[in-house]
Each structure stands twice: as structure tokens, then as C-alpha cells.
Amino acid sequence: MTLYHSLTAAHRTQAMAAFASRTTEHLLEGDHRWGSIEVSPAGRTSWNRTRLTVYPPGTNHAERRALHFYRTWPVVGAVVALFTILALSAWPPLAATxxxxxxxxxxxLAGFRMTRHLRPRLRRLSxxxxxxxxxxxxxxxxDFYNTATDEFRALDRLHDAGLVxxxxxxxxxxKIYNALP
Structure with missing residues (x-):
């Protein structure tokens, strides 16, 4: 019975470690290994833009992290700047600002410098x-957008299941990257 409990505990530990790894990768690199899908919701302008961005094949973890940082910093950086002002509230307002x-x-600047060689090779479709x-x-x-995103999602499912x-x-x-205009 202890062998069963230790195997179950080991299996749980392994599953939790895999989950933590996937979650960390998702936070640092984005939703997909191959790129991103950005949707700007329709507002008062009554138009909606969806952009498919595909990284060059072979983009590694560090490059995906740099691209994700570059893409998310404008919003995350504003929050960090706000917290910087709050943390430095004892300073004179001009210095904190x-x-x-x-x-x-x-x-x-860091995001720009880290991605300067990658950004020209990105393929985008809006x-x-x-x-x-x-x-x-x-x-x-x-039609191409729908086909490409369906193929990428199917590819991700196959990869996650270990079938590819x-x-x-x-x-x-x-193949998808090269087909993009």
C-alpha cells in the first residue's frame, strides 16, 4: 500500500511540476510557440482588428520571451511605472515621476534592442x-487567416498529445509561415 501511495504522490508531484512549467512558459512566452493572435475588440469605432503574428520557424525560448516582453511591455510597463511612483511616494513628486x-x-529600449533582429522576420496577417x-x-x-489559425491549433493539439x-x-x-504573404 505504501508503494501505491508513493507512486501516486510521485505522479502528483510530476504533474504539478509539469503544470508549473507550462504556466511559467505561458506567462513568459505567450500562448503559442509559433506566434500570437491579437484581437482588438470593437468599440465606439465599430471595427474589429484581428492580427495573426507568426514567428520564424526555429524561434527558441529566449527569443519568444523577448518578443513577448516587447509586445506586452507597453501595458505591463505602465503598471510597473505606476507602482514605481507609489513605491517612491516619499520622494519629491518630480523625482518619483x-x-x-x-x-x-x-x-x-530593452524590448526594442532584444528583438531588433527578430522583428523584421515576423510575418503578420491582419x-x-x-x-x-x-x-x-x-x-x-x-479565409487564409481561418485556415492558418485552424492548422496552428491542430498542430498544437497534436504536439501537446505527443503525436508530432x-x-x-x-x-x-x-509551411504556414512560408505561405503567409
């Missing part, structure tokens, strides 16, 4: 839905 602006600017008087109008290649090797994953990723 200058420190917050410096933190924000350094984050922008699709815009615009509300018109009689319905909606689509700008962009919605790393080489097969990158080959399929490269």
Missing part, C-alpha cells in the same frame, strides 16, 4: 471587420 518614466523607457449600414465588411484574407515530433512540428510551422 522621473524614475517611473525612466523605468518605462528602459523597458521599451483581418478587419467593419460595421457598415447593412452589415459588416471584411478587409483582409479571412519537434521536427514535424517545425516543418508544419514553416
Amino acid at each position: 522621473a524614475a517611473a518614466v525612466a523605468v518605462y523607457a528602459l523597458g521599451l 483581418v478587419v471587420l467593419v460595421a457598415t449600414g447593412g452589415g459588416t465588411e471584411t478587409l483582409g484574407d479571412i 515530433s519537434a521536427a514535424e512540428y517545425e516543418l508544419a510551422w514553416a
Whole structure:
């Protein structure tokens, strides 16, 4: 009976470690190994933009982390700058504001420098839905967008289930990447 409990405990520990690893990777690198999907919701402007960004095949963990940092820093950096001002509330207001602006600017500069060689190789496809008087109008290649995102999602499911090797994953990723305009 103790063998059963120790195997169960070991299995639980292994599962928790795998979950922690996936969660950390998700926070640091984004939702997908191959790139990102950004959706700007329709607001008062009555248009919605969806952008598919595909990284060059072979993008490693460090490069994905740098690209994710570059993409998220404008919002995260604003929050960090706000907390910097709050943390330095004992300082003169001008000095605290200058420190917050410096933190924000350094984050922008770091993201820019870390990704300067990667950003030109990114492939992007945008699709815009615009509300018109009689319905909606689509700008962009919605059929290719739907096909590419469906293929990437299926590829992720196969990879996560262990049905696709790393080489097969990158080959399929490269096929989609090369098909992007």
C-alpha cells in the first residue's frame, strides 16, 4: 500500500511540476510557440482588428520571451511605472515621476534592442471587420487567416498529445509561415 501511495504522490508531484512549467512558459512566452493572435475588440469605432503574428520557424525560448516582453511591455510597463511612483511616494513628486518614466523607457529600449533582429522576420496577417449600414465588411484574407489559425491549433493539439515530433512540428510551422504573404 505504501508503494501505491508513493507512486501516486510521485505522479502528483510530476504533474504539478509539469503544470508549473507550462504556466511559467505561458506567462513568459505567450500562448503559442509559433506566434500570437491579437484581437482588438470593437468599440465606439465599430471595427474589429484581428492580427495573426507568426514567428520564424526555429524561434527558441529566449527569443519568444523577448518578443513577448516587447509586445506586452507597453501595458505591463505602465503598471510597473505606476507602482514605481507609489513605491517612491516619499520622494519629491518630480523625482518619483522621473524614475517611473525612466523605468518605462528602459523597458521599451530593452524590448526594442532584444528583438531588433527578430522583428523584421515576423510575418503578420491582419483581418478587419467593419460595421457598415447593412452589415459588416471584411478587409483582409479571412479565409487564409481561418485556415492558418485552424492548422496552428491542430498542430498544437497534436504536439501537446505527443503525436508530432519537434521536427514535424517545425516543418508544419514553416509551411504556414512560408505561405503567409
